Amino acid sequence: MLHKIDRFYSVMTKYLGYVLFIFMITMTLNVFYDVVMRYVFNSGSIALQELEWHQFSVIILLGMSYSLMEEAHVRVDVLYDRWSIKKKAMINMMGSIVFVLPIALLVAFNSVDFVMASYSSHEISMDPGGLTHRWIIKALIPASFWLLIFFDFGYFIKNLLLYKKANEQDSSEVGEQ
Template sequence: MLLKVERILDRFSDIIGWISAALMLVMLVNVFYDAILRYFFRTGSIAMQELEWHIFSVVFLFGISYALKEEGHVRVDVLYDGFSPKLKAIINIVGTFIFLIPLAYLIISGSIWFVHESYTMGEISGDPGGLTHTYLIKSVIPLSFILLIVSALGFVVRNIRMYRGQVFSSQDKIEDNIL
């Protein structure tokens, strides 16, 4: 049962990672286009430059969920690497419930008003020719931390399995790639 839940949550995190990777390619094309316009045609677009920043922020904020799933997040590996798998699992579970989820909740609850305020006042870019509908980019903040909580649940399930000694077999990995 835990393996199925973990697979579903991991698949969700993989989709978020795929979205981040796709947006990184979109950002690359945007930067290339903007650079060509600026250096070869001596023109440019403020909206395109702002779009670069906005896409980068989405890539970063969505990428946090995928980084957690892949265990690419920051921790004190000098100490952590020497611990037993059970102790690592306990540290990961406790750290997720004491630090990660409460912080994510605080950011979600603190940023909802930020998005709402931007939407109700019809906020647009302060630069002439900039982007409109800035509430859309601001809405990525609470959304990304909701996604982080979902990824954190998958991380907790994986660590529960690790604590119980139920690690992935090579067959589990093959079946996971097929599904």
């Protein structure tokens, strides 16, 4: 059962990577267009400039979950690289529960009021010609942290399986001796 859950999370991580790839490509094209328009044609769009940081925000906020699952998050590799697979898995599971989950829950719950205030006030860009409906990008904050909680569960399962596999290997090595 745990292997099926792990495979499900692997597939979900792959699709999240595709979504992030699309956002990265569109952001790159948007920045390229904006630079060409500004410096070649002395023209530009405030809305497209704001869209750049909206796209960047999407990449960062969704990228948290992707980087967690792909082991691309920050850690002290000087120590971590020297540990056994079993110890790494245990540290990852503990970190998942002690660090990721509480922070993600804190932000997920506490950012909802921030989004609701933006939505109820019909917040728009302060710049003329800027984007409207600013609450949409702000709504991604709690949504992305709920997604992080979702993927944190998958990360825990992934490391639990690694821990069990390492434990079985340790047991089989003791039995052979």
